[in-house]
Amino acid sequence: MSESKRQWTPGPWELAPWGDLIGSNGDKVVFAGDGFSIGSRSNSTWKANGDVAKVAPELAEALQAMCSQWESICDIKGWDVQASAEYRAARAALAKAGA
Numbered sequence: 463m464s465e466s467k468r469q470w471t472p473g474p475w476e477l478a479p480w481g482d483l484i485g486s487n488g489d490k491v492v493f494a495g496d497g498f499s500i501g502s503r504s505n506s507t508w509k510a511n512g513d514v515a516k517v518a519p520e521l522a523e524a525l526q527a528m529c530s531q532w533e534s535i536c537d538i539k540g541w542d543v544q545a546s547a548e549y550r551a552a553r554a555a556l557a558k559a560g561a
Contacts, residue, residue, distance in 0.1 A: 473523075
């Protein structure tokens with residue numbers, strides 16, 4: 463994934479004991495936008511949310527790599543890459559992430 467498209471704090475992210483996510487650059491990862499907030503009254507829920515969020519950069523990069531590999535396979539085999547609903551969903555998710 464090109465750095466020019468990446469809009470999030472560089473990963474990997476770490477979940478601090480107090481619940482903050484810290485990027486690999488040492489900056490606090492802040493979530494905001496589109497009228498949503500991330501939070502919970504349950505420590506187990508915020509821990510689970512943090513566990514998912516902290517791997518978001520790696521998940522995006524892995525999904526990008528899988529899509530690229532699928533495109534290569536489809537090109538070699540002469541298949542229509544857009545025929546796969548999973549591929550379209552993956553590309554849509556990456557687009558939402560700005561990737």
